[in-house]
Amino acid sequence: MTAIQDRDVLSTVVPIDSAEAIAAIIAPLPQHRQRTFALRVRRRWAELVAGLSVYPEPEVVAGRCLVLAAKAYAERADDLHTLDEQRLLEPDWFQQPSMVGYAAYTERFAAPGTGLAGVADRVEHLRDLGVTYLHLMPLLQPRPAPNDGGYAVANYRTVRPDLGTTKDLAELSKVLRHNGISLCLDIVLNHVAREHAWATAARAGNQHYRDYFYVYDDRSEPDALEATLPEVFPDFAPGNFTFDDDLQAWVWTTFNDYQWDLNWANPNVFCEMADVILYLGNLGVEVLRLDAIAFTWKRKGTNSQNQPEVHALTQALRSIARIAAPAVTFKAEAIVGPDDLVYYLGRGVHHGKVSDLAYHNGLMVQIWSMLASRDVTLAAHALSRIPATPTSTAWITYLRCHDDIGWAIDDRDAGAVQLNGFEHRNFLSNFYAGDFAGSFAEGLVFQYNPETGDKRISGTAASLAGVGAAQASGDARRLDDAIGRVLIGHAVILGWGGLPVIWSGDEIGTLNDPAWDEVADHAGDNRWANRPALDWSVVDSLSSDPSTPAARVFTGMQSLLRARASLPHLHSAVAAQPLPTSAPGVLGVLRRHPIGPMVGLYNMTEHERYVPGWWLREQGLDPASVVDHVSGAAPELTEYEDLRLSAYQPLWLTAQ
Numbered sequence: 001m002t003a004i005q006d007r008d009v010l011s012t013v014v015p016i017d018s019a020e021a022i023a024a025i026i027a028p029l030p031q032h033r034q035r036t037f038a039l040r041v042r043r044r045w046a047e048l049v050a051g052l053s054v055y056p057e058p059e060v061v062a063g064r065c066l067v068l069a070a071k072a073y074a075e076r077a078d079d080l081h082t083l084d085e086q087r088l089l090e091p092d093w094f095q096q097p098s099m100v101g102y103a104a105y106t107e108r109f110a111a112p113g114t115g116l117a118g119v120a121d122r123v124e125h126l127r128d129l130g131v132t133y134l135h136l137m138p139l140l141q142p143r144p145a146p147n148d149g150g151y152a153v154a155n156y157r158t159v160r161p162d163l164g165t166t167k168d169l170a171e172l173s174k175v176l177r178h179n180g181i182s183l184c185l186d187i188v189l190n191h192v193a194r195e196h197a198w199a200t201a202a203r204a205g206n207q208h209y210r211d212y213f214y215v216y217d218d219r220s221e222p223d224a225l226e227a228t229l230p231e232v233f234p235d236f237a238p239g240n241f242t243f244d245d246d247l248q249a250w251v252w253t254t255f256n257d258y259q260w261d262l263n264w265a266n267p268n269v270f271c272e273m274a275d276v277i278l279y280l281g282n283l284g285v286e287v288l289r290l291d292a293i294a295f296t297w298k299r300k301g302t303n304s305q306n307q308p309e310v311h312a313l314t315q316a317l318r319s320i321a322r323i324a325a326p327a328v329t330f331k332a333e334a335i336v337g338p339d340d341l342v343y344y345l346g347r348g349v350h351h352g353k354v355s356d357l358a359y360h361n362g363l364m365v366q367i368w369s370m371l372a373s374r375d376v377t378l379a380a381h382a383l384s385r386i387p388a389t390p391t392s393t394a395w396i397t398y399l400r401c402h403d404d405i406g407w408a409i410d411d412r413d414a415g416a417v418q419l420n421g422f423e424h425r426n427f428l429s430n431f432y433a434g435d436f437a438g439s440f441a442e443g444l445v446f447q448y449n450p451e452t453g454d455k456r457i458s459g460t461a462a463s464l465a466g467v468g469a470a471q472a473s474g475d476a477r478r479l480d481d482a483i484g485r486v487l488i489g490h491a492v493i494l495g496w497g498g499l500p501v502i503w504s505g506d507e508i509g510t511l512n513d514p515a516w517d518e519v520a521d522h523a524g525d526n527r528w529a530n531r532p533a534l535d536w537s538v539v540d541s542l543s544s545d546p547s548t549p550a551a552r553v554f555t556g557m558q559s560l561l562r563a564r565a566s567l568p569h570l571h572s573a574v575a576a577q578p579l580p581t582s583a584p585g586v587l588g589v590l591r592r593h594p595i596g597p598m599v600g601l602y603n604m605t606e607h608e609r610y611v612p613g614w615w616l617r618e619q620g621l622d623p624a625s626v627v628d629h630v631s632g633a634a635p636e637l638t639e640y641e642d643l644r645l646s647a648y649q650p651l652w653l654t655a656q
């Protein structure tokens, strides 16, 4: 194809003025680059326009965005074009069993004062765990504190000055990539800081920018909307609207009063954010975490979450990214109920066309529920009810993150297994707050809402699993159990398939940060208890004493991660099928890979358990000839060929 023909390809689909602008932008590029761009546009155009059909003139918006895409494509560095080709040749790169994620705050991971450059110095620790994906928590320029841990962005094109510059960020992404690690960053889509240039212009009376937000002159509309809107932060930011003195009006603020919700019904907002995505992609960011994506479309009379337009617009954003920078991968952060969750990976017309990755918060919640109740009935039921995901996508599996845990347990799921949803959620809150007789946990109550009874929980994996309480008791058996819970929790997320993300510090059993409220701007937000700085003195002494809880957790995780990487069965394209096992408190997870079945067995209790040999045979494996990849040996069998599992023992079984 000649350059002229490339232009023809563009002009047959793209509105003429945009096609001309695009042609002019890509004209100086080598011919093969021009052709590639034209082919990608042809490949994605229908998908893009369909996604933009929420706007009155989808083709016009699409054309505008393609001009932005062409600019980003033309500016994209050669090594990133190569990465694009690599990813297109291996589109399942993030689905591989060798993928391991890690999440941390730059300043709580790198040595004090070293910023982004300091992260590169600590790559060895990540390599020791086999990490291939690093999520650095918000690091773009936020408003001055308070800023919700950086989730109130004032400038998407600048890095926090205390951490470095955009040049440092691009450099870090390169260093990480050379170490086999993909960089993931947040892109906050739902809101900007009150100090962001768009909000500043709106406050100065600029109508163009006022239209970027939901602004109401009086309370009539906000009151009508509030009737069906839940509160995200009922404690420290009640209500969903804030009166702003500069605006002399009410503005929609789902989260904190300084986080202004963007009006995605305005195509200008869409184009601005598409451009930010392209900008970050050109810095070498490979995975974009679409923060609070569930909230981006509003509809009166609903809770304004999970609206169908959210998925249409994600499809459009992804098409644009796939044209300019196909290496860029989307990860949906939608911490929503089980019925809404799978849509973020694509259902129906959006199948395989929205986010590549999405947080499996249902699995996370069920792990803690199993550990508290020593019962897997609810988990097996609820998890098996989640529809299959497109085979080109993957769940982000995680045991906990930087946020609190909200008990996303569906009333119908609970009812189906003779539980009361409200009571069970309440039980979990009390249990993990340590307010339940016999509880091992040391979590903190976050955002208690007396109106709904909703009580979320903050805490690190080790504190929630009882490592702190066990250590304080001096009881060796209790400590074994608590460490067992940290490891079995991780074994479930590692054995599920998907991309597991380990939260910084959990790999060494870090407890809640006792000084979390000493930073003035953090006091009142106890999610900071589960965001401690990584204790490098502990990391550095891991090999000197293997009997410490930190070393036991670390080596346990390391061996699980190594076993995982060697198991093709754990490719994300293969579905995980949760099953009760007839042994109380033991969860089964069957994965039917073409090379043969894999069965994960997880004893979620502190008691010895036996899974009958017949049960395993029913899943297609002969107990006498299986190997357990966790231990690397045959599992322990009774004389009846039942499988014996000790307290909190995981087994990953395949035919020998």
Ligand code: GLC
Pocket: 148, 149, 151, 152, 188, 255, 291, 292, 333, 402, 403
């Ligand atoms: C996401 C973040 C959370 C933040 C919220 C608002 O849920 O994970 O930390 O408070 O978005 O941006």
